[in-house]
Amino acid sequence: MSPADTAAQPTTKTLDAYLAAQNRKELLRFITCGSVDDGKSTLIGRLLYEARALFEDQLSALESDSKRVGTQNGELDFALLVDGLSAEREQGITIDVAYRFFATERRKYIVADTPGHEQYTRNMVTGASTAELAIILIDARKGVLTQTRRHSYLVSLLGIRRVVLAINKMDLVDYSQKRCAAIEAEYRQFAAQIGLNEITCIPLSALRGNNVIKAGEAMPWYRGPSLLEYLDSVPLDGATTEAPFRMAVQWVSRPNQEFRGFAGLITGGSVRPGDEVVALPSGRRSTVKRIVTADGDLGQAQRGQSVTLTLTDEIDISRGDLLAAAAAPAGVADQFEATVVWMSDEPLLTGRPYLLKCGTATVSASLVRLHHRVDVNTLEQQPANELKLNEIGVGQLSLDQPLAFDRYESNRDTGGFILMDRLNNSTVGAGLLHKGLQRSENVQWQALDVNKDNRAAQKGQRACVLWFTGLSGAGKSTIANLVEKQLYALGRHTYLLDGDNVRHGLNCDLGFTNADRVENIRRVGEVARLMADAGLIVLVSFISPFRSEREMARSLMPPGEFIEIHIDTSLAEAEQRDPKGLYRKARAGQLRNFTGIDSPYEAPENPEIHIRTANVPAAEAADQIVAALRNAGMIDRDWVFLP
Amino acid sequence: MxxxxxxxxxxxxxxxxxxxxxxxxxxxxxxxxxxxxxxxxxxxxxxxxxxxxxxxxxxxxxxxxxxxxxxxxxxxxxxxxxxxxxxxxxxxxxxxxxxxxxxxxxxxxxxxxxxxxxxxxxxxxxxxxxxxxxxxxxxxxxxxxxxxxxxxxxxxxxxxxxxxxxxxxxxxxxxxxxxxxxxxxxxxxxxxxxxIYQQEIPLVPLYYAAERPIVERDGALIMVDDARLPLQPGEQPRLRKVRFRTLGCYPLTGAIESEAATLPQIIEEMLVATTSERQGRVIDRDAGASMERKKQEGYF
Structure with a gap:
């Protein structure tokens, strides 16, 4: 066929008409799922080639590569256009989502191309998050495989309802109608179980070009559209103006005293001047005054448009708030049932705090409980208390403040979130909000008239947490004990929380896995906070090997009232002391997950007090700590808080 | 809507x-x-x-x-x-x-x-x-x-x-x-x-075809923008109707011969060019493409 048949090119039309038509093109984003073995690269390569989305240098490279390393006897090998995987492996680059572009007379397409094997969950979820439609490739010789089910599950999980089942390599099964029908029947049965029912089945041969661009002669029994005809004609989700209005406030525009506008991208429904809106989570209401754009004020704006709204009332709204239709507001909660897809080499630990971004809001969040993990191959639910790279789990998510949201199933933008590491800021996971849990409404903070400062003042002191961290055998408990004795002698009210002691009682149900260590520290952090709230100087002596948990414990206290004390002893020295004989056991393999041996210790980067025990005896260390506290104004009697 | x-x-x-x-x-x-x-x-x-x-x-x-x-x-x-x-x-x-x-x-x-x-x-x-x-x-x-x-x-x-x-x-x-x-x-x-066409965005005139002083080097058309370009023996700038597809340092940027003096003409030329250029106007293309590549590797 000639390129002009599909190309975005003016042929018979005048140029002006052509350009006018270009302005009305729609955009369709889709994802292709399958492996190289299924002919995915060949299919995408052919779509790009036939739609003439290639530059000449790519084409001449394709011609010479096809002759040199092609698998098609010197004919154009389309797979070479998009295969970059072996090169990437050599360079050690992450294999992930590639975006490809082509256009027809009617539509512009953005293809999320994800590899079928490596890192498939992370990459497929990323690619599917922005796709409206999925093409799932099947090798006609092999039929529905485990990977087909896995791909379909992920597509369905991310909310894609429209699926093309592309049964490829029909040329290798003699274009058999029977074979095609059998695969289709098996797939439909499976797909219905996971909620996929808008399925279009297209038998094709990407290699021979049958039913890719045009219906081929080879399968006269097939009366449906070619793949490209289908893509060009499939009805797309219109502007869902019926859906309730949603816009997360990105930025407050205040170019001068007279103007105060709220800039954002509309992610649900539509809006007109005069509409009543509510700002969430605060619940303040107002009415839309103007829809401001550089092209003039609009009478209406819809999902997908970036606008600036002004309101009739001066209410306090800032970045992170969600503007919603007052008649159909979004939910607000701080506890959720959510699905989490984990994308980091470091596993997700229940109880560990992460940063969560949803819309334009960023809050602190932790998964307090995992209900189960989903095996993406069998869809089986398994018990779990951590998620490794590419694992998916469902659990209870707890936020440090309320968040406005919709169920992911009804709005991807107000129901999808990412999780970020608090220390290195990397994106470590993504998730879907399913429903809010009711804690917010039922358990409220009881406001108390007597507070921490009153209680501490009564004791003539300032409440704080002294957090001793370091390897086992570093001397934490010895030094903490000496510090407490000195404080007691000074008439201070103290309490020492010791790792071993707490593990006999409060935390006797916890072991030494990473997940249990996180929970161990979470509980101790909370107990320390309560005791500090009682006005005490709380000494905490725990290995507390992970930086994130120490940061979490710190975040529970006001600035200046959490003092991290690193009892810094080299591993060799601690192992040589070995007061409890634990290192010997760990080395002998009798003790697993022992900090410093087969479990990491993350030293503090900026502790308030740093004691290097190599040249400081315990008594001297205690003196140094008390002196440092005195210098910081934490223990002097003349420091009295007046209520 | x-x-x-x-x-x-x-x-x-x-x-x-x-x-x-x-x-x-x-x-x-x-x-x-x-x-x-x-x-x-x-x-x-x-x-x-x-x-x-x-x-x-x-x-x-x-x-x-x-x-x-x-x-x-x-x-x-x-x-x-x-x-x-x-x-x-x-x-x-x-x-x-x-x-x-x-x-x-x-x-x-x-x-x-x-x-x-x-x-x-x-x-x-x-x-x-x-x-x-x-x-x-x-x-x-x-x-x-x-x-x-x-x-x-x-x-x-x-x-x-x-x-x-x-x-x-x-x-x-x-x-x-x-x-x-x-x-x-x-x-x-x-x-x-x-x-650019729809929004009427102003562009540097170099994108539009005009007569410009040009020397030809290794098949690339280089514009003599000022006296710093050392002319080789026998090299004589000639006025040719050209435009630029990408812009950079003038001694490193090849022009293409073109009649396209308006935006619709450029778009038309670009669309038609993808077919004709398949037949092998390698030099223009390489000049353009390598410029882009430098931009990515080096500049951004």
């Missing part, structure tokens, strides 16, 4: 990206390279922050070898949009007398553009820089993120690039680290031209 057109969606997405950067980063800057992509990016920035002005300056890393018309257009544009323009020239490169003839294009580009850019970003403490690169430019760019993280040494570590889902961009970075942000990631070259 109708479904939005593809250009409306691309525009809204770019605006959203720019606003995220301004909301989350301390000190953003827009790299303004004067070309067509920069012109579109600047136009989108004006829309994004209307009725205010974009709350960041423009930065041009000058090599001292740009076309004179580019510099005139740059200064006029900054005045027109009312934004601060920072022009940075690598003083060490000037002191060394770097030029593309003696030192070759690779050294020239590295010192004047790449090093110059790093100097400027460090000097002003910018933590986010907008660039006009597109994913459709090259195979290797197809995987580039919209928000690309750079270390304190401006290095790009592929292992630290972050997955980007939905419209949720992670703009967080530690002190010293910075972001390169590409609001035009999902635009194609044709989208750019259509948008």
């Amino acid at each position: 109708n479904r939005l057109s593809h250009l409306e969606r691309l525009e809204a997405e770019s605006i959203h990206i720019m606003r995220e950067v301004v909301a989350e980063c301390a000190r953003p800057v827009m790299l303004y390279s004067i070309g067509k992509d920069s012109s579109v990016m600047l136009h989108l920035a004006q829309k994004a922050f209307y009725p205010g002005r974009p709350p960041f300056p423009l930065l041009h890393v000058d090599t001292t070898w740009k076309f004179r018309e580019m510099i005139a257009f740059r200064d006029a544009t900054a005045r027109r949009v009312g934004m601060d323009l920072i022009v940075h020239v690598n003083p060490e490169g000037v002191a060394m007398g770097i030029n593309p003839f003696v030192h070759g294009s690779a050294v020239h580009t590295d010192i004047m553009k790449t090093q110059g850019l790093k100097q400027a970003l460090d000097r002003y403490g910018f933590d986010a820089a907008f660039g006009g690169a597109r994913r459709d430019e090259e195979k290797s760019r197809a995987k580039e993120r919209v928000f690309s993280l750079r270390s304190a040494q401006h290095r790009w570590d592929p292992k630290r690039q972050r997955p980007e889902l939905w419209r949720l961009y992670n703009a967080r970075h530690n002190p010293g680290e910075s972001l390169r942000v590409f609001p035009l990631s999902n635009w194609t070259e044709l989208d750019i031209w259509q948008y």
Whole structure:
């Protein structure tokens, strides 16, 4: 066929008409799922080639590569256009989502191309998050495989309802109608179980070009559209103006005293001047005054448009708030049932705090409980208390403040979130909000008239947490004990929380896995906070090997009232002391997950007090700590808080 | 209501990206390279922050070898949009007398553009820089993120690039680290031209065909923009009707012969060119493509 048949090119039309038509093109984003073995690269390569989305240098490279390393006897090998995987492996680059572009007379397409094997969950979820439609490739010789089910599950999980089942390599099964029908029947049965029912089945041969661009002669029994005809004609989700209005406030525009506008991208429904809106989570209401754009004020704006709204009332709204239709507001909660897809080499630990971004809001969040993990191959639910790279789990998510949201199933933008590491800021996971849990409404903070400062003042002191961290055998408990004795002698009210002691009682149900260590520290952090709230100087002596948990414990206290004390002893020295004989056991393999041996210790980067025990005896260390506290104004009697 | 057109969606997405950067980063800057992509990016920035002005300056890393018309257009544009323009020239490169003839294009580009850019970003403490690169430019760019993280040494570590889902961009970075942000990631070259046409965005006249003094070297058409271009024995500039598909340092930028003096003519020529150029007008194309490549590797 000639390129002009599909190309975005003016042929018979005048140029002006052509350009006018270009302005009305729609955009369709889709994802292709399958492996190289299924002919995915060949299919995408052919779509790009036939739609003439290639530059000449790519084409001449394709011609010479096809002759040199092609698998098609010197004919154009389309797979070479998009295969970059072996090169990437050599360079050690992450294999992930590639975006490809082509256009027809009617539509512009953005293809999320994800590899079928490596890192498939992370990459497929990323690619599917922005796709409206999925093409799932099947090798006609092999039929529905485990990977087909896995791909379909992920597509369905991310909310894609429209699926093309592309049964490829029909040329290798003699274009058999029977074979095609059998695969289709098996797939439909499976797909219905996971909620996929808008399925279009297209038998094709990407290699021979049958039913890719045009219906081929080879399968006269097939009366449906070619793949490209289908893509060009499939009805797309219109502007869902019926859906309730949603816009997360990105930025407050205040170019001068007279103007105060709220800039954002509309992610649900539509809006007109005069509409009543509510700002969430605060619940303040107002009415839309103007829809401001550089092209003039609009009478209406819809999902997908970036606008600036002004309101009739001066209410306090800032970045992170969600503007919603007052008649159909979004939910607000701080506890959720959510699905989490984990994308980091470091596993997700229940109880560990992460940063969560949803819309334009960023809050602190932790998964307090995992209900189960989903095996993406069998869809089986398994018990779990951590998620490794590419694992998916469902659990209870707890936020440090309320968040406005919709169920992911009804709005991807107000129901999808990412999780970020608090220390290195990397994106470590993504998730879907399913429903809010009711804690917010039922358990409220009881406001108390007597507070921490009153209680501490009564004791003539300032409440704080002294957090001793370091390897086992570093001397934490010895030094903490000496510090407490000195404080007691000074008439201070103290309490020492010791790792071993707490593990006999409060935390006797916890072991030494990473997940249990996180929970161990979470509980101790909370107990320390309560005791500090009682006005005490709380000494905490725990290995507390992970930086994130120490940061979490710190975040529970006001600035200046959490003092991290690193009892810094080299591993060799601690192992040589070995007061409890634990290192010997760990080395002998009798003790697993022992900090410093087969479990990491993350030293503090900026502790308030740093004691290097190599040249400081315990008594001297205690003196140094008390002196440092005195210098910081934490223990002097003349420091009295007046209520 | 109708479904939005593809250009409306691309525009809204770019605006959203720019606003995220301004909301989350301390000190953003827009790299303004004067070309067509920069012109579109600047136009989108004006829309994004209307009725205010974009709350960041423009930065041009000058090599001292740009076309004179580019510099005139740059200064006029900054005045027109009312934004601060920072022009940075690598003083060490000037002191060394770097030029593309003696030192070759690779050294020239590295010192004047790449090093110059790093100097400027460090000097002003910018933590986010907008660039006009597109994913459709090259195979290797197809995987580039919209928000690309750079270390304190401006290095790009592929292992630290972050997955980007939905419209949720992670703009967080530690002190010293910075972001390169590409609001035009999902635009194609044709989208750019259509948008310029639809929005009547002003461009440097060099994009339009006109008679210009040209010498031909290794098949490339080089414009004699000033007296610094050393003419080889027997070389005589001739007036030829040409235009430029990409703009850079004039001694390194090949022109193409063209009659296209209006935007529709350029778009038409570009669309038709993809077929005819398949038959092997290699030299023009390579000149254009290699220019783009330098821009990615070295400049951005």
